[in-house]
Amino acid sequence: MKRLTLIFILFLGKELVGLSKPVPRYEDWGFYAHRMLNKLAIFTLPEKMIEFYKKNWNYLYEHAVDPDKRRYAIKGEAIRHYIDADHWGNNALEYLPVKYEEAITKTSAFYYINELDTLLIFDTLNDLFEKNTELTYSESFRSKFTTYTSGILIKDIANWIHDNALFEQDDQNWIIQGRKILFFNKDLKSSNASILIDDRFSKHGILPYSLPQFYYRLVEAFKERNEVKILKLSSDLGHYIGDAHVPLHTTMNYNGQLTNQDGIHAFWESRLPELFAETKYNFVVGSAEYIPDIQSFTRKIIKKSHSLVDSVLLIEKRLSKQFPESEQYCFETRLGQIVKLPCKAYAELYDTKLDNQVEEQFRSCILAIGSVWMSAWNDAGQPMLNELPKSSQYKEFEAKDSFKLKNTSIEIRSHE
Ligand SMILES: [Zn+2]
Structure with missing residues (x-):
């Protein structure tokens, strides 16, 4: 392997054992980006929804990565986060x-x-x-x-x-x-x-099918006026919509492993947003829009993401040949551990050469999350959200329970 694999320490936490540990498949947007996306989507919502979501922003923020934790605890979860479109041939997403x-x-x-x-x-x-x-x-x-x-x-x-x-x-x-x-x-x-x-x-991968299923469940949750379900499903949907916006979630070459670019998954979706989201990206995306057909909406997002796969890989490949190799990766201390990450200057050049691609996907994702939440609420008949039944309200102990998932372990494919 040409380079050591990227490690996203915030996710791995105490399980981090060393620099050579391969990055698990589908780190997604990482903790940082998934949380930001769920939080920023709140500001796209209409008046009748925004108070409820603002009041519960902390839940949506904290639970934005629950689906990733579930991948190790629940069979059938991992496949919801991606589709290897190219496995099925050219233009597979059309057919x-x-x-x-x-x-x-x-x-x-x-x-x-x-x-x-x-x-x-x-x-x-x-x-x-x-x-x-x-x-x-x-x-x-x-x-x-x-x-x-x-x-x-x-x-x-x-x-x-x-x-x-x-x-x-x-x-x-x-x-x-x-x-x-x-x-x-x-x-x-x-x-x-x-x-x-x-x-x-x-x-x-079944992302084009599982995402709409979660949408219909959210519609039902709104109809039931069940606070816990609304929050949980809103948060989960935000996560899957986030995944659908990541080009490397739509290809067999999900971590650059087929082109000697191991680690590019986290480079694109974690390192770049962490470095530049708050300093360079513009998050003003306008108001949520009604989605008449969640299936075709999902496919449109995935098709767009898939169309970006070549540039994600080719641009980094070209840069890695031009940029001094010794200046591509740096060591940083995170949570008391030393980790190897793309250096800031190298990341900045990659972000620039991608021509705002990460920012555009980030922005499109914020709007998509808000639009999906709003459309589900609309399809449920626009229920009042200000006084949901007490019995359905979110309680702290449930949050603690969900974190237990982190300590269980299911074999999911990490590398192929
Ligand atoms: Zn995911």
Whole structure:
């Protein structure tokens, strides 16, 4: 490795063990930027919302990085923070199925399992953009279940997943068991049978699908007038919208590991905002705007971010060849530890050569967060926020509980 990997010490805290520790995947905007984004979004809100959000700004600020903590504690969380768009080919974001279930159907293998048999039902051969609308059952499956003679429509499978499987997701495997063995309205005979979906889609990231799901949950929270849920979901959504604005959250080369630029993820999204957000960037972004379609809004953000991937990588690559190598990385003391970070002069040159890219993404993100909060509130019928039911109000002990997550550990892919 040409350089030591960047370490974002604020995130790693006491787990920091040394300079050679690889940076975990998806540090996101780091503590600093996620918190700033949630806080600044408050100022875009309309009159009927702003008081409530201002009153609770501290919650939104403190909890802005909860989704990152959950990545290590909750299965299925890590994949919500990104999409490796280029894994699926050029212009994948143009063709990504609208429905998550359809994306899974088009890329995964389905198995039938009972005490005696494991049969492949069908395998869609990882082809997200296959034009076929119909799939054919495997020979072995058809020979055992003779009622399954013809093919089945992809949209019917997607609907079946939607009705039966989405709440049983266990990371990358979806197991449908017991009472749900009626597969596409036909009995699979054994009461001990299961359907296993070997999901080949989700591990490459589901951000375009998970972000709208959180939006709909926020709409429900507003309808319920549930303060804890409104705050929690607003904060989480702010985080995911932040991630969607980071170009390196949309590519397989998420940390420059494929182009010998290890550490560029934190360089772009943590180091640059930390150094320049308050001294160089302009945060006046105007008022939140209503979003009529959260799905296409999400995709538009991700497409824009993905279009910036080349410049994020190529500009730094060029600079690293021109700038004296010994002046690219400096040592700083943070929280009593010495860490290696891009030097300020090098970072400043990178920020300048990026031509306000980080600032523009930062600004666009602030407006997007405010607009999403406002639109969810609007879709819920603009409930009054000044006197939410006492029973639903946020209590301190819940904040402490959420921090326990930090001490649990789930294996998530950090490097590939
Ligand atoms: Zn994240």
